Structure formats: structure tokens, C-alpha cells
Amino acid sequence: MIFHPPILALIGASGLSAVVLGGAGLFAGRLLAGWDPTNGSERQIGLEKTTHLVSTVVAFVLTLEAASLVLFAFNADRMAPLFVGAMCAVGTLNASVWGFPTLWAKIAVFFAAFVWLAVDRVDLRARDWALIRPKYAGLLILAPLVLAEAGFELAYFLDLKADTITSCCGKLFGEDKPALGGDLAALDPRVALWALGAALVAAIGLGFGARRRRWAAVALGPVALAAFGVAIAAVISAIAPYVYEQPHHHCPFCILKREYGHVGFALYLPLFVATGAGLAAAIVAALPGTTTSRATIRTAIGGLAKTSAIGFTLFGAIAAALVWRSGLALIG
Amino acid sequence: MRAAFERRRHLVDFAVGSLARHPTKNLGLVVTYALVVFLVGSVMLYGSAIRREAAAMLSSGPEITAQAMVMGRHDMSTSADVAALKGLRGVRRIEPRLWGYLWDSAGAANYTLMVPPPSDAAHAVGKGEAIVGEGVARARKLKPGAMLFLVSPSGKFLKTRVKSILSSDSALVSSDLVLVEEADFRAFFELPADVWTDVAITVTNPREVTTVAEKAALKLPRHRFVTRADMSRTAEALFSWREGLTLALLAGALVAFAILAFDKASGLSAEERREIGILKAIGWETGDVIALKLVEGGLVSGVAFLVGVIGAWAHVRFFAAGLFAPVLEGWSTLYPRFPLAPSIDALEIATLAALTVAPFTAAILVPVWRTATADPDAVMR
């Protein structure tokens, strides 16, 4: 274990999230067992009161997890000098087998908490507790996810030792490397950018169309997820090299560095929000609502889908600006 | 949209008014809160300033240092060793170095005696001259032109005139330095003419450091080759570790603070309870009251965090973190006295917030919710 202040902060944050959501998960079980809004018993009133607490703490955890995701990436970059062969976050993450699983888990928690909160906000606008059961069933998925993330992160930081020999982005995202990173790096930038354009157009189109057509909202989920994947691939294959102005530097983490004006954050933030909102819109649309709340739910879906569309548009615009501004010419 | 905005504005207005109506209520909390931020912030800012300092110092050192080893312990290198390294490809310069430690009983401190390498013209010293670090000058009250007497462990005297005092740019490392001429050094420590403390190797292409070190190791199997990356890694690890350890010690204070915040948020005065009951009875929702209380908590956090961070910054900048410096630097008697440049970056602010604001917020969530779910019909009785 390396005693490093951000590490202490990260462990503290994920520990807190795990405790809070562990409690919320237990409550979800009780709620699903005894929910009956037509009843005015003290038990029901108690459950209703506690839903306010759960909404508040999950919002707190989402904030904490979003900050912790950024802090995690930032800190991994900052800790690179501690490891032999590490030049950026990739080296630090590779210094333990738990590094990348922790990152994936953190991203998964971010999306899951985002979706849950979005569903919660929609449910609060429905007059008849339309989504309360699916919402609390969802909490039973979110809670173990947060616990797993906390576990991965703890394992990662306990496993991390200074002087570990690790491999960095040049190895992982080298064009001649057999791993997935290598494949993505070797992807023709022209293909990657076209694919990105197509995925963004599809997601944005569905996003703006979801208000009137339910199928569009449902389809937005997988399309947003696919657009997220294609966007990451495009960053590795083309956008990152454009930022570095080096055709063979493909790292999707180095763009977070100060040398490149932290431009990665500007790129990833709209992408994450867009993907989260798209998933949320699809899940709300796919859930069986009630007839009385149909109009409210449809408005809410429209809002989420629009957020998603705007996020993808922003991502596309920033990516295009980076390619435009670059002195590099990857595509003749 | 506009209604939601107005609603929020009313909430913030009311929260500010509520804090203003009970000005002393949160004073103790804000002071404690700011103190916690100050303590944690000082440790972090000082730690990062010192790490930056160490990194700056290392960047001016040699890329590879070769040390002779005998039975796992450091030994002197010989002129023959130096000659063996000559002609290695990719090497720009090979400089044997002479340096050693001296316990000075008069100043009750350890000095590092060193012969400046020939390539360092700026710090060249003549026979009978010395250039001293800022810490030495302070301990012995030296000014340029003053005389400095040193006594070796075997009782030999060295009498030198102080030529100049090292500027404090990298004071953390040079603070205890005494630069003397080679013949003076050998005579003082009674060293034969052809031995050296270690050998500094400068490489032509920085990317080939590892290769050069490996090749050199083949030529001098009994030497250890330490690269600059190794050293900066060690320094980084050491300072981070100390900083983390100090923070871990402060964890007790953080927990105590969270308990205080929890207690404060749970133990509302009768007056506040009444106010919240009234708000709920006249039509405020649970969510409104939670938001109100969180805005209040946010204002408290904001003020305390700002005060604490500014305090910590001043503590490091103007008082060189007088409270923590001994723990973070090590236990040398010769602390450097130089203005540290704490630079506050996003990582540090985020970490500091995660260590202070997050526990505070977490601690007040449940009490706030309890307060907010009070039954609105309670004010009827």
C-alpha cells in the first residue's frame, strides 16, 4: 500500500459509498416487501419518509462517485513517477491486476447511479408512485455494484507497491500490440472517424426524436452505449493522436494531462453525461409505467433524451475542433 | 423552469437569512471545520511543495550514479574504476565525486561536505575557501568572508574562509552543504589521492539511461548504478508516505469532527425545531426542507473550506508549515528556511474536499433527513 493522500481520500469515499448503499439496499428489500401507498399505516408512512433519505444519499453517492472517478484518473496520472516504466495513468493502472477492473467498476457505478437518480427524479414527478418498485429493485443492483467497486479499489490500492515494473500506454496502445488497445490503435483513423460520425448522428437523431416515439427512446439506450464505445475507439485511433500531434501516440489517458490543457476532461464529460442520460431515457421508456403518469413520464423521457443528444453533439463538436486545430494530418 | 429557479432562489435566501438570524449557532462548527481544513490542507500543500522542490533538485543531478559496493555496503571507487567506464558509448561525461558527512558538535548538526565537480564552474572553490548552504550559514551565523572551522572525527582541523552562501533555490537539499577544495577535502578526511565517493555519469540521449546503466554494470560488476528515475521515485515515495502517514494520524481528528457535525445537526434547538414544523405546516415539503438544510450546510462548508484553505496556504507560504515541517521533512536539525511555493492544483483541492467536505456532508445527511421528515401536524399541538 502506498500512503498517498488522494489514495486515502479515494478509499474513504468508496468506503462511505459502500456503507451508505449497503444500508439503502437493505431498505430496498424492506420496501419491496411491504409497499402499499393506499394504506395510511405508520409502517407505510415510515417507508415513504425513508424514500426521501434514500434519494438524498444516492444523490450524494453519485456526486462522490463522479468526483472519485475524476480523482482516480487524475491521481493515477500523478502517481506514474512511482512506478518503473509508467508515464501516465495507464502505467499506474497496470501496476496491479486490480487497476483496470477498478476503473471499469467505477465507470459502471457512475452510469448505474446516474440512471437510478434519473429514474428517481422521474418517479418523483409521477403522481402515483409509478416507478417505485422497479426503482427499488434497481437499488438492489446498484448496491452490490458499489460494494464491488469499493472492494476492487481497496484490493488495488493494497496491492500497489512503489518500484513495481509496469507497462505504459506505448505498450497497451501500440499499433503492433495484439491486445484490444493495439487493435483500436491500429484502426484506420478514417474508418474510426466515419464510424464516430455515424454513431453520433444516430444517437443525436434518436435523442431528439424520443419525445414523440417511444421506440426511439428505447433504442437510444443501446445506441448511446454503442456510441460511447465507438467514441472511445475513435479517441484511441484518431482523436488522441491529433491532440498529441504524433501519429503513433494513441493513449486515451494522456489527454487528461496538464500538457494538453486537460482537454480530455472537456471531451469525456459530455460523453459520459450523454451516455448516462441516453441509458436513463431508454430504461425509463422500457419500464412499465401507469396510465395516469404517462404524460409526465413522456416529458421526462424527452428531457433525458434531449440531454443525451446535446451531450453527444457537444462531444462531436469538441472532437471536431480538436481534429481541426491539430497540426497533424492523419487523413490525406 | 423559471419556477424551479425561483424556488431554489427562495430557498437560498431563506437559508442565508436563517444563518444570519442565528449567527452564533454555527460559529463553533465553522471554526472547528476551518481548523480541520487548515490542518489537512497544510499537510497536503506542504507535502506537494516539498515534493516539487525535491523533483526540481533531482532534475539537476546526474542521470546515473555509480557506487562501489563491498559486501552490500557502499565503498570508495578508485581511479581504475573511473578509467574502466571511460569509452562507454552514449556517455557524455564521467565525473568522479567526493563527498561525505560530518557531524558538527558545535552546531549540533550533520553537514554534507562536498568537492564541487570541475564542470560546475559557478561553484568552484580555491584552497582554504568554502561555499556553504543556507542552513549551515544560519546555524554558524556565517556571512561571506567569515571564517569557518571544521574538526574531523580524527581531530584534524580545517580552516576555511566563506566565499559565498548557496542561494536558496533548492534549499531543501543544499541547506546542509559545505563545498570545499579537493586537496582540503582529502587532507581533512585523510583520503588517499585515487579514491572517490562515487561516479556521476551524464548520458547523451536521456532515453538510453537504462541501456547505458546496464552496459556500465557489465564493465563494473561490483558497482551499483542508480538512475535519476530511481532516485525521484524514492523521493516521491518517501515524501508521499510521510504526508499520507501524517494524514492518517489526522484521521482521528476527522472522525471527531464528523461526530461533532452529526451531533450539531441532530441536536437542533427548540426554536429551530419549531421553525421547521411551521414551514412544513404551511406547505413546505420534506424535499424543500432537506434542500434548505443542505444549502445551510453548503454555506457552512463553503466558508469554512475557504478560510481553511487560505489559512493553510499562508501557513505553508509564510511560515513554512511550522506545525508539520519536522514530521514531513525528516528530523534534520537544519531545516531549510526558504519561501515554499505552495501551488494549489485541482487534484489537491479535490482531495482536500474529499477528505473534509465529504465526511461533513455524510455526517449531516441523516440528521437533516430526520429534521425534515418531522410531521407537519406537530405544530397544531
Added chain:
Amino acid sequence: MITLEQVTKVFNQGRHNEVAAVRGVDLTIGDGRVTVLRGPSGSGKTTLLTVIGCLARPTTGRIRIDGEMVSGLPERFLNEVRRRTFGFVFQRFNLIRGLSARDNVMLPAYPTGRPHRALIDQAEGLLDRFGLADRASLSVEHLSGGEAQRVAIARALINDPAVIVADEPTASLDGERVAQFLAIAEDLKRAGKTVLITSHDPRITAAPLVDALVTMADGRIVEASP
């Protein structure tokens, strides 16, 4: 129109100190009328008032306001209905000390998100109507009992509710103030508001403006006229 069907309210359900404060009440409260709930102390008047006014959920039974079922609505919407429908005047006025009369009057409108400027104008208009224009900026702890009650009434009216609910409004007032309160109630009635009052004060129960008298005992309605 507010209708109650078989409404009960039980406190501390299932515990040794269980109290059935309201037991199986059926009641209709007509629009634009002044209704008074009376009965001995502990008979459940205040409890029934809180249930009708959506301050508390009935344990069982149904409540409809203008046809909409409100028992079982999530808190958020119950509150919306409550803000729109009811204005409360509490026995002990329950003004927030340290705030001006104007700010107190504006408080119930905050969650509606109406613009600040409009609220100020509206609050000052109401205070003016009750002869308190010069007291608007005064902190409420400096007001006399009668003035405080009128501020409380102004506060009850800020969201322009259809029903004004008052619990024991005259318990702490002398004869002249009671007359003043009745005058205001008369005014409200004339403006088309429904007024619902609990009281065992004969100065109220015998007042000519009362349209309906409901008598409670032991959590039940024993007499309703007409």
C-alpha cells in the same frame, strides 16, 4: 367540496399507547360555507382538522377534494393540493420570530416558485387589507396578539386557497378581538371562501355567520347540522 368516507386516524398503532383519535368519520363540507367543529377537549377535533387539511394522512378511509382522491397521494402532490386548497391559521399563530411580518406572509408561497417581486407586492397588499401596512417590515415578535393573528391570516391567504382552516382561533383573544376575527371570517365568506373552524368558544359557535355545526365526541361525529 370535501368529502370524507370512513376516515380513521390511529396514533401509535399496535403499541400499548395506541389512541384512536378519529373513528369512522363520514362528513361533507360544502363550498363557500362556514363550518365549525365543536366538542369536548380530546374529542379529536384538531386531529380531524389535520386530516382534512392534508397535514396528516388518515390511517384508513378516503378523502376527496373536488372529486380528486387525495388519501394515498405521494407527499409532494399532497402538498401541492394542500397549498392550493388550504390556508391555515394556528391556535398559537406560529409565526417565525426574527422575520418581518412581510417575510412571514410570503413563506407559504416559496415552494410555488412565484417571482420574489410579485410575492412582495401580494404580501403587502394582504397586510394592507388587514390594516397592517405600517407593520410590514416589523419583526413579528413585536406585534400584539391581535396583530399577530391578522398576520397569520394574511399568511394563510397568500396562496389564494379555497378553504381557510382555523384551529381554536379565539382561545387567547378578548371580546373586541373576537369580533374583529368574526368580521374577517365574514369577509372571507363573502369572497366565496370555505371556512373551517374548530372551537368550543360560544362566541364562535353561536355566531350568525356559522352555516354548519358539527359536534364531535370520542372521535366520532355525534351531531351535524344541517
